[in-house]
Amino acid sequence: MDRIKSKDSVWASKIMTPDEAASMIEPGMTLGTSGFTPAGHPKVIPPALAKKLTSLSKENTVNLYTGASVGDELDGELARGKVIHRRLPYQTQNDVRNQINDGSICYLDMHLSHVPDQLRYGYLGKVDVAIIEAVGITEQGEIIPSTSVGNVPVFLDQAQKIMIEINTSQPEALEGFHDIYMPQMPPHRKPIPILSASDRIGSPYYQIDPEKVAAIVYSDVEDSVGDFKAPDGMSQCMAQHLISFLEKEVQAGRMPANLRPLQSGVGATANAVLAGLQASGFKDLQFYSEVIQDSVLNLIDSGTFSFASATSLTLSKSGRDHFYGHMKDYRNHIMLRPQEISNHPEVIRRLGIISMNTAIEVDLCGHVNSTNIMGNRMMNGIGGSGDFTRNAALSIFMTPSTAKNGDISAIVPFVSHCDHTEHDVHVVVTEQGVADLRGKCPKEKAKELINECAHPDYREALQEYAETYFQHHHIGHQPSEALSWHARFIKEGTMKSR
Amino acid sequence: MDRIKSKDSVWASKIMTPDEAASMIEPGMTLGTSGFTPAGHPKVIPPALAKKLTSLSKENTVNLYTGASVGDELDGELARGKVIHRRLPYQTQNDVRNQINDGSICYLDMHLSHVPDQLRYGYLGKVDVAIIEAVGITEQGEIIPSTSVGNVPVFLDQAQKIMIEINTSQPEALEGFHDIYMPQMPPHRKPIPILSASDRIGSPYYQIDPEKVAAIVYSDVEDSVGDFKAPDGMSQCMAQHLISFLEKEVQAGRMPANLRPLQSGVGATANAVLAGLQASGFKDLQFYSEVIQDSVLNLIDSGTFSFASATSLTLSKSGRDHFYGHMKDYRNHIMLRPQEISNHPEVIRRLGIISMNTAIEVDLCGHVNSTNIMGNRMMNGIGGSGDFTRNAALSIFMTPSTAKNGDISAIVPFVSHCDHTEHDVHVVVTEQGVADLRGKCPKEKAKELINECAHPDYREALQEYAETYFQHHHIGHQPSEALSWHARFIKEGTMKSR
Numbered sequence: 001m002d003r004i005k006s007k008d009s010v011w012a013s014k015i016m017t018p019d020e021a022a023s024m025i026e027p028g029m030t031l032g033t034s035g036f037t038p039a040g041h042p043k044v045i046p047p048a049l050a051k052k053l054t055s056l057s058k059e060n061t062v063n064l065y066t067g068a069s070v071g072d073e074l075d076g077e078l079a080r081g082k083v084i085h086r087r088l089p090y091q092t093q094n095d096v097r098n099q100i101n102d103g104s105i106c107y108l109d110m111h112l113s114h115v116p117d118q119l120r121y122g123y124l125g126k127v128d129v130a131i132i133e134a135v136g137i138t139e140q141g142e143i144i145p146s147t148s149v150g151n152v153p154v155f156l157d158q159a160q161k162i163m164i165e166i167n168t169s170q171p172e173a174l175e176g177f178h179d180i181y182m183p184q185m186p187p188h189r190k191p192i193p194i195l196s197a198s199d200r201i202g203s204p205y206y207q208i209d210p211e212k213v214a215a216i217v218y219s220d221v222e223d224s225v226g227d228f229k230a231p232d233g234m235s236q237c238m239a240q241h242l243i244s245f246l247e248k249e250v251q252a253g254r255m256p257a258n259l260r261p262l263q264s265g266v267g268a269t270a271n272a273v274l275a276g277l278q279a280s281g282f283k284d285l286q287f288y289s290e291v292i293q294d295s296v297l298n299l300i301d302s303g304t305f306s307f308a309s310a311t312s313l314t315l316s317k318s319g320r321d322h323f324y325g326h327m328k329d330y331r332n333h334i335m336l337r338p339q340e341i342s343n344h345p346e347v348i349r350r351l352g353i354i355s356m357n358t359a360i361e362v363d364l365c366g367h368v369n370s371t372n373i374m375g376n377r378m379m380n381g382i383g384g385s386g387d388f389t390r391n392a393a394l395s396i397f398m399t400p401s402t403a404k405n406g407d408i409s410a411i412v413p414f415v416s417h418c419d420h421t422e423h424d425v426h427v428v429v430t431e432q433g434v435a436d437l438r439g440k441c442p443k444e445k446a447k448e449l450i451n452e453c454a455h456p457d458y459r460e461a462l463q464e465y466a467e468t469y470f471q472h473h474h475i476g477h478q479p480s481e482a483l484s485w486h487a488r489f490i491k492e493g494t495m496k497s498r
Numbered sequence: 499m500d501r502i503k504s505k506d507s508v509w510a511s512k513i514m515t516p517d518e519a520a521s522m523i524e525p526g527m528t529l530g531t532s533g534f535t536p537a538g539h540p541k542v543i544p545p546a547l548a549k550k551l552t553s554l555s556k557e558n559t560v561n562l563y564t565g566a567s568v569g570d571e572l573d574g575e576l577a578r579g580k581v582i583h584r585r586l587p588y589q590t591q592n593d594v595r596n597q598i599n600d601g602s603i604c605y606l607d608m609h610l611s612h613v614p615d616q617l618r619y620g621y622l623g624k625v626d627v628a629i630i631e632a633v634g635i636t637e638q639g640e641i642i643p644s645t646s647v648g649n650v651p652v653f654l655d656q657a658q659k660i661m662i663e664i665n666t667s668q669p670e671a672l673e674g675f676h677d678i679y680m681p682q683m684p685p686h687r688k689p690i691p692i693l694s695a696s697d698r699i700g701s702p703y704y705q706i707d708p709e710k711v712a713a714i715v716y717s718d719v720e721d722s723v724g725d726f727k728a729p730d731g732m733s734q735c736m737a738q739h740l741i742s743f744l745e746k747e748v749q750a751g752r753m754p755a756n757l758r759p760l761q762s763g764v765g766a767t768a769n770a771v772l773a774g775l776q777a778s779g780f781k782d783l784q785f786y787s788e789v790i791q792d793s794v795l796n797l798i799d800s801g802t803f804s805f806a807s808a809t810s811l812t813l814s815k816s817g818r819d820h821f822y823g824h825m826k827d828y829r830n831h832i833m834l835r836p837q838e839i840s841n842h843p844e845v846i847r848r849l850g851i852i853s854m855n856t857a858i859e860v861d862l863c864g865h866v867n868s869t870n871i872m873g874n875r876m877m878n879g880i881g882g883s884g885d886f887t888r889n890a891a892l893s894i895f896m897t898p899s900t901a902k903n904g905d906i907s908a909i910v911p912f913v914s915h916c917d918h919t920e921h922d923v924h925v926v927v928t929e930q931g932v933a934d935l936r937g938k939c940p941k942e943k944a945k946e947l948i949n950e951c952a953h954p955d956y957r958e959a960l961q962e963y964a965e966t967y968f969q970h971h972h973i974g975h976q977p978s979e980a981l982s983w984h985a986r987f988i989k990e991g992t993m994k995s996r
Contacts, residue, residue: 086939100972101971101972102970102971103941103968103969103970103971103972106939106941106942107939107972108937108938108939109920109921110921111921111922114921117847117891118936118937121752121850121891121892122750122751122752123752123924123936123937124936124937125937185850186758186848186849186850186891187693187694187758187849187850189693189848189849189850190693190848191689191690191691191693191844191848192689193689195685195687195688195689196685252620253620254619254620254621260684260685344847345843345844345847345888345889346689346843346844346847346848349615349842349843349844350684350687350688350689350844351684351685351687352683352684352685352687367916372972372973374977375912375973375975375977375980376967376971376973376974376975376976378972378973382919382921386888386919386921390884390888391843393615393619393684394619414873415916416975416977416980417973417975418865418913418916418919419919419921420919421880421884421916421917421918421919422607423607423608423609423612423880423884423917424609426621438616438621438622439606439616439621439622439623440606441584441604441605441606443601443604444604469874470601471601472600472601473599473600473601473874474598474599474601474605474870474876475870475873475874475876475915476874477873477874477914477915478874478985478988479872479873479914479981479982479984479985479988480981480985480988480989482873482914482981483977483978483980483981484977486977487976487977487978490976490977490978491978
């Protein structure tokens with residue numbers, strides 16, 4: 001009870017068990033939850049809800065809208081119960097992924113910054129219940145967010161009912177790390193007044209109508225983020241290419257010595273890049289991104305990063321221990337914003353972000369596939385990569401040049417699914433090197449990608465394709481040939497022609 | 499001489515003939531010119547330049563950077579002389595198109611709003627000479643733009659030398675219709691303070707360093723824009739579907755009665771939509787777009803549009819006569835901005851624009867091809883369609899459901915080139931009807947597109963494809979099948995299976 005400072009009796013009257021909260025959620029409802037990659041999601045109501053829904057005989061599904069990927073307590077429990085009908089905007093959970101790919105979950109793969117407006121504009125139906133994690137309620141009845149913000153502000157605004165999980169495993173000292181700001185609707189919308197990654201423009205709290213609160217549930221389940229793995233050789237190699245490239249951009253006078261604010265995806269390659277920055281001579285960089293991983297803390301500790309703005313604190317157990325032990329030191333260096341703001345095109349274009357994301361495959365024109373393997377198996381989703389890529393001052397994609405023991409080339413004639421178009425992709429990095437596509441036409445891009453990024457095993461075949469279809473054309477693909485490498489892999493298990 | 503009000507002798511000293519101006523332009527140079535679709539381009543120096551360059555024996559090409567498409571005096575003369583090496587960011591001229599497609603012109607097909615930043619960031623090389631059309635020079639030595647703004651501000655800023663064509667066929671009364679604003683470079687960039695299509699944020703003039711002026715040439719060649727053609731039945735039918743859809747959005751409460759600010763592409767379908775709005779009951783709409791065509795004048799006259807913001811006044815001879823006869827009446831209803839601002843993601847997202855553009859083809863997931871027929875013949879380029887589509891509150895694409903007497907279906911299993919991804923396309927309109935893709939997953943989008951937009955001749959085959967590859971998948975394309983319709987057209991002259 002000491003996490004609720006407000007004396008208003010309305011709060012205490014709503015405290016209940018997860019089962020009691022879940023009993024208010026009916027099949028057919030749309031749930032909007034906290035949680036982002038996968039920090040700060042609700043962890044005790046969803047399992048109770050899964051239990052309830054699976055016990056129903058029919059019509060037992062709900063729609064699940066989140067910030068991005070969420071933990072097993074939410075996506076995993078509901079998916080294993082087969083009770084998710086519609087899911088947006090991003091996921092990384094195995095059971096959810098399988099049900100998306102067999103067609104049983106209806107998945108909307110959306111730009112993360114687009115969700116709030118599409119909800120407000122009425123394109124995604126009504127949100128019935130917002131279920132959010134918090135660390136407490138202030139004397140004034142404001143809600144203190146936990147380790148992520150995500151889409152919570154818009155869910156709280158749009159939902160009929162609100163359920164709050166107060167997670168006592170998350171420290172109350174998280175108070176003050178958040179900056180909650182919600183744009184008005186057009187035609188009353190104002191500029192978002194962020195001029196630097198560290199600018200505070202809103203409130204540290206969610207303001208809600210207490211009348212909408214249907215349940216308050218206590219939880220002590222920790223965020224579960226896998227341990228930070230030391231980067232492998234492949235990731236380190238790509239990271240080194242990328243950092244050398246940035247150094248050359250500074251030398252060429254195209255960037256200041258402290259670069260421009262960085263955005264970084266999540267995962268092994270992103271971690272390697274961040275670790276590589278740690279070892280580089282760069283200082284006083286800004287980070288304006290989605291996710292703060294363990295490596296970002298190290299970069300702040302060393303002065304490489306002066307400030308990190310994101311929408312989630314996705315820390316491993318040891319990262320959390322470190323952070324919780326030094327929160328005072330991080331207070332002027334970290335801010336968590338709604339994903340609508342962390343990923344907002346207005347801010348990204350204004351700040352001149354360098355975006356760094358991973359690709360599944362890249363084609364000879366520079367189109368990037370981020371989502372569907374062989375054009376027919378959804379991995380995770382586009383996430384924030386589009387929000388950043390198309391508004392960045394410099395957009396970078398990274399991928400190993402091959403996959404499946406060399407049987408798949410990441411540089412292909414034609415992407416089997418397009419998430420980022422030729423009009424937006426500036427730089428591609430593989431372990432082979434860096435292709436700089438800026439200022440180039442398709443045939444020049446093809447040459448650069450083949451020479452700098454393709455694996456030697458595939459260079460000759462790509463060269464042949466480029467000579468046939470690009471040399472005396474703008475883009476000269478023949479539909480019967482464009483996807484032949486993918487077709488060969490499916491038929492023969494390799495993209496290599498024998 | 500009376501078009502130059504400044505008493506500074508620097509101006510008069512630079513007056514010369516087109517041939518004298520052209521003599522200062524050397525092969526290998528990059529030219530940045532005025533001109534947008536195709537108003538306000540320079541009209542007398544380029545033909546003189548074409549003559550000079552074609553008389554040289556070798557190494558006789560230049561790079562041509564413009565706002566968008568430009569008139570025959572520029573693109574046509576230089577292309578027929580075979581003296582264009584590199585061209586960006588958009589074109590619609592036959593000779594240029596042919597040389598792009600045979601690989602002899604290196605074409606960078608760019609988002610129109612991206613050109614200024616990519617120049618400033620140093621990605622597109624140096625601009626040697628800016629050649630711009632103007633209607634005069636003020637007492638203070640400021641330049642009064644003519645019928646378009648386009649990329650002129652950034653070209654003037656970046657170019658080593660400036661050449662000005664003072665076009666006496668364009669009235670001096672154009673003074674005051676322009677609003678010239680140039681964002682600073684990060685990290686000093688501020689919010690663009692446009693809160694409404696009619697907001698003035700800059701100066702009516704270009705401010706330049708007179709020392710950079712290399713030539714002033716007089717011209718009296720009129721803009722040549724084809725006459726406004728009455729919409730055909732196909733276009734009228736699509737326009738009617740679109741307007742009914744917007745009316746239903748208002749009825750459903752998803753839009754105010756005066757909609758949201760409209761962006762409209764150029765061409766027959768766009769004209770039909772604008773003509774249809776004229777006949778509709780809508781009033782007091784705002785237009786925040788790229789191009790003001792004749793039909794926009796009519797919409798202002800009738801009160802359907804209260805304000806039109808764009809980057810060019812692309813008027814036919816009769817449209818110009820009407821406009822020039824009533825400039826006083828239009829002064830508070832029309833503003834011309836740099837294309838960086840007319841197409842800026844920040845402003846588009848803030849105002850909540852409804853974007854309306856044409857597609858070449860749309861696939862069952864909602865990906866749109868705007869540029870390359872059969873994936874291998876460049877039509878014009880992406881233009882501003884991406885700038886608007888991906889930041890719009892509502893993004894709409896229009897296309898007849900078939901082309902080539904029915905042998906091509908515009909609704910295809912898989913696009914042969916992707917310019918706009920599934921993540922960004924909200925609504926598709928054909929003469930068959932309106933597919934509303936909002937809030938839908940791929941299999942639902944496929945169903946909607948087949949039922950509402952596909953031509954009856956292709957519905958059954960599309961249905962079969964969707965059942966095979968979407969019903970029990972998220973997106974289940976097989977690479978060997980995805981482009982089979984295009985391959986069949988190339989082989990057999992029709993997408994219909996016999």
